[in-house]
Amino acid sequence: MNSLKSLKPYSVFHYFEEICSIPHTSHHEKQLSDYCVRFAQERGLSCIQDTMGNLIIFAPASPGYEQKEAVILQGHLDMVGVKTENCDLNLEKDGLRLLIDGEYLTAEGTTLGGDDGIAIAYALALLDDKEIPHPPLEVVLTVCEEVGLLGASAMDFSQCKGRRLINIDSEEEGILTVGCAGGRRAACRIPVERNTQTGLLCHIRFSGLLGGHSGLEIHKKRGNAIELLGRFLLFLKKETDYSLVSMSGGIKENAIPKSSQASILISEEHLSRAKQAAETFLSYIKTEYGAADPEIHLELTESTKTTESALSETSLLSVLTALTFIPCGVQAMSADIPDTVETSLNPGIMELTEKELTLRISLRSSVSSSKETLAEKISLLVKTLGGHTEFQGDYPAWPYAKESPLRDCCVNVFEELYGKAPLLQTIHAGLECGILSSKIPGLDCISFGPNQLDVHTPDEKLHIPSVERVWDYLKAVLKAL
The missing domain is CATH 3.40.630.10 (Zn peptidases)
Known part of the structure; x- marks a missing residue:
């Protein structure tokens, strides 16, 4: 020393x-x-x-x-x-x-x-x-x-x-x-149902994102790997049929997730369509995020034909709804102090288990009523999907x-x-x-x-x-x- x-x-x-x-x-x-x-x-x-x-x-x-x-x-x-x-x-x-x-x-x-x-x-x-x-x-x-x-x-x-x-x-x-800002952590749990399905197993992965602190760097307009995965799965559903087997992303509620991954089952004849969808979606994202997150990468790779426990169509719709409608990023800027974030939300951890989807989220706001409103929106959405939300770690602004x-x-x-x-x-x-x-x-x-x-x-x-x-x-x- x-x-x-x-x-x-x-x-x-x-x-x-x-x-x-x-x-x-x-x-x-x-x-x-x-x-x-x-x-x-x-x-x-x-x-x-x-x-x-x-x-x-x-x-x-x-x-x-x-x-x-x-x-x-x-x-x-x-x-x-x-x-x-x-x-x-x-x-x-x-x-x-x-x-x-x-x-x-x-x-x-x-x-x-x-x-x-x-x-x-x-x-x-x-x-x-x-x-x-x-x-x-x-x-x-x-x-x-x-x-x-x-x-x-x-x-x-x-x-x-x-x-x-x-x-x-x-x-x-x-x-x-x-x-x-004040803050609060939310753990959202949405039940899912599965059934046995057969198809070509494919792996989806977002990587290369910069991530960062979900408070101090939320204004930098970087990509959130959990949100991007949800967006891609919704986009892919419009392009071809598939079944969702697994999904995860992020490591901490208060960190913008840098990577996410999912596994799906598709029919072999739809593989080329799925790969084209991935290329198209990545081009959209590259345009959106540009200099803010220039190294975003999306890959879709095929494995083998297999039989897996995959989500039912109803549960897949619930998962896509949650990932689409739960807010992400800056929600409001301060009216009192220029260039200052007032309210934000960061989905930081996601895990799809055999029985439920879990999303762990960090909410922040310098206005307590805005924080409460955001928490109520999340809770109501999750409840509508048959789930429940637990809040903890509340601290005042x-x-x-x-x-x-x-x-x-x-x-x-x-x-x-x-x-x-x-x-x-x-x-x-x-x-x-x-x-x-x-x-x-x-x-x-x-x-x-x-x-x-x-x-x-x-x-x-x-x-x-x-x-x-x-x-x-x-x-x-x-x-x-």
Whole structure:
């Protein structure tokens, strides 16, 4: 491990190195939570730790700031644990091997956990420094953010007096995040019936799609492999008769699926017609998606004549109806903020089993009523097809506030430090600010952070000079508050 003692700011990187030495993937944050409790106790700071491991550390104001309103500093304790195939670390038990690569800090063979270890490091460095001027601080550190904002959702904030919150969970310096979407996951299950049928077995596969994050990249108009498979199966049904044997696609609700596949039975004399249909459909898709998803590929290959359990005609119609009418992609753009997605839906996982079609979907909206309406549409469609929908993982939006003294302060401080205005953005993804805003009346929020690249992958990098600049900015904001 490269020592971080040479990096500035020393205190921030000292605590970041400590954090990285402690395992803290989602659901395994207890050691790090306990470390933070000991940190607080050793400095005589009041601390609340709940049964999940969520924390609130209270720090009194520095001299001259005693009459100021408290400020909540917030981040999460857990990290996404991903490693390369040849990495021998057990991320539930082992610390990370840190590497300095020029201006970047990374980890050997694993994610770095800058999301959100850097927030913890900033907070501990602040609490450990008696010379930094600041109002009363309430440091909120949550667990299981990366797996559905679970810690914040279950946390009791009744002891928090602060009504101004700085969330340090953004990954691009110079951008102030001022709102985020709410979300919900849906699992749609539609029953199917099968019968034994004989024909030429053919395999259909969509591949080469770019995919991406179903919130942050949904506006890029990339193809969704599940939707495309549904469209092709409907198109193929108009060109020739077939029976559907199997179908699947996608790996995560919140990822735009990059591939999908199906197996069908057709009569041998219809094979050439099916292959021509695939070529024609692919040409349509290439025209539609153009530069947005240029490497989309569709292939239809024949296997052998066989007897299989395939869907009945009625069940095939139900499946095609679901895949055709369940919305996909951007549903509405914001009327308040230009070029910002308001509402979207992403079918992320699809599986056709012997008895049912399952679709797992991610819904997002910065307007709660729009999210509810979209959920009701899906539920009603699935019910009409004889199925049912289960919703879970609901989290609220953090709506853009037209008036925000905290935002105004952060903008002014940024302009004073750098001679230019920061970029203000809302993101089409979930932040804990939405949950805290729903639980703490009148909460004024902002989110920012240093530059991080390739987050949630073993290529993750934290930009060292950016960490120092954001540290200086954070201190200046606290001084101005």
